[in-house]
Structures are given as C-alpha cells and as structure tokens.
C-alpha cells in the first residue's frame with residue numbers, strides 16, 4: 001500500500017516478519033519491556049492478529065501490531081525507530097487500524113509521546129489499569145472516539 005506524499009510505504013506482514021518486528025521493538029523499547037521473536041510469532045499465529053510494517057525504500061522503520069476480534073481491535077504495540085520519528089509514520093500506522101470497529105489500547109501513564117499521538121488520532125481515556133506493567137507502573141486505557 002502506498003502512502004501518497006509520504007516517503008514511506010505501509011505493508012501488511014505475516015508471521016515470517018517476527019524476527020524483524022523483534023529487532024525494531026528492541027531498538028524502540030530498549031531498557032523496557034522488549035518482546036522477542038518467539039513472542040511476535042506466537043501473537044501473529046493467533047486469530048485476527050495483523051502486523052503492518054512501515055518501510056522507507058527497503059529499510060523497515062516502524063510497525064503496528066493489532067488484533068481484531070469481532071468488532072473490537074486492540075493495538076498490541078506500535079514502534080517507530082528513533083531515527084525516523086516525527087514524520088507521520090506513527091500516525092499513518094494508527095490511522096490504518098482505525099475503522100476496524102472499536103479500537104482500544106493500553107499506554108503507560110508516563111508515555112507522553114505516545115499519548116500525544118493517540119490524542120491526535122482521536123483516542124479518549126476509558127480507564128486506568130493499576131500496576132499493569134512489569135515495573136509496577138499504571139496504564140491508561142484509551143479508546144477510539146469515532147465509534
């Protein structure tokens with residue numbers, strides 16, 4: 001799929017991309033909760049889970065992983081390589097998921113950059129999960145506002 005007037009393209013990927021997603025996740029979430037290739041392969045082999053990769057020329061620069069069950073879609077993770085941020089890639093990845101029913105996600109309360117992205121994409125706060133992350137920090141539950 002082309003993204004007109006952007007310098008990146010979005011591609012739907014299958015389970016074969018698990019090692020690539022793990023590598024991007026590692027560089028994006030270094031020092032945090034990094035998911036390995038086995039975890040991505042397990043997620044991608046489950047029903048309704050889809051990965052969308054952003055590439056510039058042939059270079060993978062970001063991805064979104066989402067799971068759709070009936071009329072609800074959960075954004076499981078999104079990552080854009082630090083060298084390629086603030087050029088609309090994250091926004092394009094989220095927009096691609098919007099429209100797949102009610103879309104929801106969890107985001108760490110301290111993750112201001114992701115919160116700003118989701119706000120721009122029209123998400124609103126739906127709840128708080130205390131101690132959601134391994135380090136004990138809380139997560140906001142956000143839901144798309146266009147449902």
Ligand SMILES: CC(C)(COP(=O)(O)OP(=O)(O)OC[C@H]1O[C@@H](n2cnc3c(N)ncnc32)[C@H](O)[C@@H]1OP(=O)(O)O)[C@@H](O)C(=O)NCCC(=O)NCCS
Nearest residue numbers: 078079080085086087088089090091107113114116117120
């Ligand atoms: C969050 C993330 C995916 C955003 O990706 P991105 O490609 O840089 O986002 P975009 O360029 O599409 O930004 C879209 C909007 O989000 C907001 N935004 C993104 N990064 C921001 C930042 N660092 N500070 C403030 N606002 C920000 C802005 O409103 C921006 O629009 P603008 O550039 O016109 O002002 C990226 O920063 C990332 O991978 N972060 C680490 C991983 C992570 O936190 N994932 C989310 C887990 S829930």
